[in-house]
Amino acid sequence: MTxxxxxxxxFAVPGRxxxxxxxxxxxxxATLTEIRRETPHAAxxxxxVPHWTGHLPxxxxxxxxxxxxxYLAQRHYSIASPPDDAGxxxxxxxxxxxxxxxxxxxxVAEPGDSVEVRGPLxxxxxxxxxxxxxxxxxxxxxxxxxxxxRHHRARxxxxxxxxxxxxxxxxxxxxxxxxxxxxxxxFTRGAPDGVPVGRIAAAHVAPLLAEQPPGGWEAYVCGSNGxxxxxxxxxxxxxxxxxxxxxxxxx
Numbered sequence: 001m002t003x004x005x006x007x008x009x010x011f012a013v014p015g016r017x018x019x020x021x022x023x024x025x026x027x028x029x030a031t032l033t034e035i036r037r038e039t040p041h042a043a044x045x046x047x048x049v050p051h052w053t054g055h056l057p058x059x060x061x062x063x064x065x066x067x068x069x070x071y072l073a074q075r076h077y078s079i080a081s082p083p084d085d086a087g088x089x090x091x092x093x094x095x096x097x098x099x100x101x102x103x104x105x106x107x108v109a110e111p112g113d114s115v116e117v118r119g120p121l122x123x124x125x126x127x128x129x130x131x132x133x134x135x136x137x138x139x140x141x142x143x144x145x146x147x148x149x150r151h152h153r154a155r156x157x158x159x160x161x162x163x164x165x166x167x168x169x170x171x172x173x174x175x176x177x178x179x180x181x182x183x184x185x186x187f188t189r190g191a192p193d194g195v196p197v198g199r200i201a202a203a204h205v206a207p208l209l210a211e212q213p214p215g216g217w218e219a220y221v222c223g224s225n226g227x228x229x230x231x232x233x234x235x236x237x238x239x240x241x242x243x244x245x246x247x248x249x250x251x
Contacts, residue, residue, distance in 0.1 A: 027064065028052065030089070030117045032109055038174045042140060044080060044092045045105060049117060054083050056126035057148040058220065058248075061089070061119030065101060075101045078144040078222075078248075079120065082151040089117070092174060094140045125248045127220060129157050134208055134217035134240075136200065136231045138166035139174070141223030144248060146175050148220070149182070160213040166200050166227070202234055209238040216241070222248045 030047035037043050055061075060078045067073075081090035095106040127133050127148045135145040142165050152161045162182055167173040168189040179185065186204060191197045208217070219240050221231045228249040235245055 024119050024121055027116045027118045030063075030115050032111050032113045032115070033088075034111060035109070038092060039172050039176075041172070042092055042094050042174050043106060044090050045109070046081075046088060046090045047115070047117070048087060049089055050087055052087060052089060054086075055079055055089075055120035055147075056083065056123065056128055057151040058126040058144045059120035059122055059147075060125075060144065061091075061117050061121060063091070063101070064116040064118070065104060066116065073101050076121070078147070080143045080146050080150075082147055082154045084151070084154050092140065092143045092146075125220065125222075125246050127151075127218070129155060129159060131218050132160040132213040132215060133162075134219045134235075135161070135163040136165075136205075136219065136221045136223075136235075137163070138200075138223035138227040138231075139168075139172075141227065141248075141250065142174055144222055145220060146178070149178075152182075162208055164200055164204055164208075166223070200231060200234065202238065205231075205234045206238045209235070209240055216244065219245045220248075221245065223250070225249050 028049055028051050030049045032045055033048050034046040035043055036046070060076050063075050063077055065073045077091045077093065079089055080092045081088060093102050093105050096102045125144060129151055133148060135148060137145045145163060149161065149163060164184050164186065165173070166186045166188060169187055170176065170192060173185055184204060186200050187195065187197055188199055189197065217240065219235050221228050223231065228247050232245055232247060236242060
């Protein structure tokens with residue numbers, strides 16, 4: 001997985017969420033306050049952003065690093081924290097081999113360092129908690145989905161939410177300690193005893209579509225190009241309306 005962010009695919013109709021661009025257009029200073037290891041290759045970076053005006057679960061931001069010689073590097077990253085975490089945001093980044101920005105975060109960054117952020121960006125993939133949500137992610141594609149799950153818990157929402165998340169092994173499952181009964185992990189390379197190994201399949205998706213809540217699911221898919229195509233195809237084959245599938249893909 002590279003650090004290139006591909007804007008959300010318009011597989012569904014544009015979202016019913018109005019997002020103001022006024023605050024999102026302003027660069028702000030974000031100060032790193034904490035680093036938490038999630039897996040051998042992923043870590044969560046917590047920032048204090050005093051003038052952050054909030055976001056919707058599923059939105060992302062633009063992050064900018066500025067070198068002493070004036071060189072700038074910019075990347076888009078999904079926000080992992082829930083909206084109620086006032087004045088703070090969290091990003092969970094894979095350490096991408098050869099990655100300019102992720103390499104700096106994983107090998108150089110320390111609490112007290114500052115970066116610049118701009119956002120939140122995009123309302124297409126956002127979920128404000130007003131309708132049943134079926135979330136499907138793989139690898140670091142779970143990051144925006146975790147913002148939704150955390151929002152669901154923080155607000156104690158009654159609206160149904162389910163998460164299917166894919167990882168190579170249990171050791172590489174990001175946020176493993178946070179998942180509950182709403183989450184089904186699927187492992188593609190190695191799994192605990194008694195747990196089958198393989199990709200997310202129709203057997204995982206079909207039961208959720210067969211027992212839809214009133215009003216049906218709004219489906220959110222996030223992962224690599226190949227995963228997004230695979231998961232969306234499973235959803236359609238199981239009966240999910242195409243116009244209620246939202247995809248965010250990384251390439």
